[in-house]
Structures are given as C-alpha cells and as structure tokens.
Amino acid sequence: MAEVFGVLFYAFIIAAGGVLLYGTFARWPVLIDPPREWRFFYSQAAVRWFLGPRAVVFWTYFMGLLFLAAGLFAIWNGLRH
Numbered sequence: 001m002a003e004v005f006g007v008l009f010y011a012f013i014i015a016a017g018g019v020l021l022y023g024t025f026a027r028w029p030v031l032i033d034p035p036r037e038w039r040f041f042y043s044q045a046a047v048r049w050f051l052g053p054r055a056v057v058f059w060t061y062f063m064g065l066l067f068l069a070a071g072l073f074a075i076w077n078g079l080r081h
Helices: 002-025 036-040 043-051 053-080
Strands: none
Touching: 002 053, 036 043, 043 053
C-alpha cells in the first residue's frame, strides 16, 4: 500500500511540473506576472522583485523541469527495486 501512495505522490509532483511548464508557456499571469505584494510568500514574485520579469520565466521553466525530472526519477528508481 505504501508503494501506491509513493507513486501517487510522485505523480502529483510530475503533474505540478507539467502545470508549471504549461502555465509558463501559456503566460499565465499568476506564474509570470505575480503582484509585487506577494514577494514575501511567493517565490515567483520574489524572483521578479530581485531579478526582473524575464528571470521569472526562466525560473518557472527551471522549476517545472526540476519537478518533472525529480518525479520521473523517483518513480523510475522505485520501480527498479
């Protein structure tokens, strides 16, 4: 049963990475143009405040790819054993 929950958890991580990638590609405002007031509790707003709007796009693509790769690696590693 624990294996099922592990796979579901990592599937959620993969889905979150897919949402980040698609949302950045589609230019969702909540991902690439967050309000400045959110900078204290939202990473994209903090990146925008420190590094500018272009860096937010690169950061969000990076995080999406990182989530996707980590989830796929964890599931692949779990299925090997």
